[in-house]
Amino acid sequence: MARNENKILIIAGTGYIGSYMVKASIKLGHPTYVYSRPNSSKSELLNEFESMGAVIVKGELKDHEKLVSVLKEVDVVISAVAYPQVLDQLKIIEAIKVAGGIKRFLPSDFGCEEDKISVLPPFQAFLDKKKKIRRAVEAANIPYTFVSANCFGAYFINYLLRPYEQREEITVYGSGQTKAVLNFEEDIGIYTIKVATDPRACDRVVLYRPSTNIISQLELISLWEKKTGRTFKKIHVSEEEIATLSKTLPDPSNIPVSILHSVFIKGVTMNFDIGENDIEASVLYPDLKFTTVDELLDIFMYDPPKPAHAAFE
Numbered sequence: 001m002a003r004n005e006n007k008i009l010i011i012a013g014t015g016y017i018g019s020y021m022v023k024a025s026i027k028l029g030h031p032t033y034v035y036s037r038p039n040s041s042k043s044e045l046l047n048e049f050e051s052m053g054a055v056i057v058k059g060e061l062k063d064h065e066k067l068v069s070v071l072k073e074v075d076v077v078i079s080a081v082a083y084p085q086v087l088d089q090l091k092i093i094e095a096i097k098v099a100g101g102i103k104r105f106l107p108s109d110f111g112c113e114e115d116k117i118s119v120l121p122p123f124q125a126f127l128d129k130k131k132k133i134r135r136a137v138e139a140a141n142i143p144y145t146f147v148s149a150n151c152f153g154a155y156f157i158n159y160l161l162r163p164y165e166q167r168e169e170i171t172v173y174g175s176g177q178t179k180a181v182l183n184f185e186e187d188i189g190i191y192t193i194k195v196a197t198d199p200r201a202c203d204r205v206v207l208y209r210p211s212t213n214i215i216s217q218l219e220l221i222s223l224w225e226k227k228t229g230r231t232f233k234k235i236h237v238s239e240e241e242i243a244t245l246s247k248t249l250p251d252p253s254n255i256p257v258s259i260l261h262s263v264f265i266k267g268v269t270m271n272f273d274i275g276e277n278d279i280e281a282s283v284l285y286p287d288l289k290f291t292t293v294d295e296l297l298d299i300f301m302y303d304p305p306k307p308a309h310a311a312f313e
């Protein structure tokens, strides 16, 4: 692979989605830097990144000088921090302002398109923090790309279908007919590195909504039944039950149920039109193909991706 000019820093690159971005950045030939805490528990993964050619920089988000010095070395910054650290990204924005010269910043979005939807209060509070970061990036005049990656495919297939458990039944949220967008994490990694360095995606929202990856829970179960030759009992959880749980569960356990409600009952990955200034990734890269949901289920048959930490338990 030819050396690619832009140097890319991935903050929280050891995380669930960050690790796909680090591998994609290396694969696409970018000099790749990973910012990771000195006390990170991910030393094996960091060693793997290093052996692939990445530069590991040890630091906390609050280490302003350290952050500024690494930012001076790179062109593009992708933050893949997790939910509890979303507002800490204000520290990244401050450091980018001081460093100067950053050609593009991608804050940790990578989910629903927060500027277009309205959801149950626990999830809304989470999205409001992400919106606050977007507004701070714009106010600081930092060139940006805001990525709406929609559902992480393997993550949600593991959660919905539980292929790693030998269950006879599958839980269906609501009627099961609402359409959602499921994208394979490896593709999210590749497309994110592509848009991060693409002038057409500068100061734009990019949505990953390929037509091949729009599917309802019932369609997903039916595809899985065909592939496995099994028939599952479907246990429906009503909209009211989920809405009640979102009110009664303590914070932050009320967030995952609110996400299930928003995505699989209200359809927030699909229930709005893509804005005229926004870009859909498969239109931007017609020659690059997203792994279809059908192909992703084939991967689950023969080499099942491991479940992420059980965020929805």
Ligand SMILES: NC(=O)c1ccc[n+]([C@@H]2O[C@H](COP(=O)([O-])OP(=O)(O)OC[C@H]3O[C@@H](n4cnc5c(N)ncnc54)[C@H](OP(=O)(O)O)[C@@H]3O)[C@@H](O)[C@H]2O)c1
Pocket (backbone or CB within 6 Å): 012, 013, 014, 015, 016, 017, 018, 035, 036, 037, 039, 040, 041, 042, 061, 080, 081, 082, 083, 085, 108, 109, 110, 111, 112, 149, 150, 151, 152, 155
């Ligand atoms: N669309 C979807 O389906 C979906 C699903 C899940 C998540 N997401 C989104 O994806 C983004 C990343 O989430 P994720 O689940 O991939 O993250 P994650 O794996 O939970 O964490 C990312 C990294 O953050 C660092 N970290 C952990 N605790 C920290 C702390 N106290 N202070 C600073 N850094 C800390 C760790 O890196 P080090 O140990 O190396 O420092 C960790 O590897 C978020 O915006 C999230 O909302 C979307």
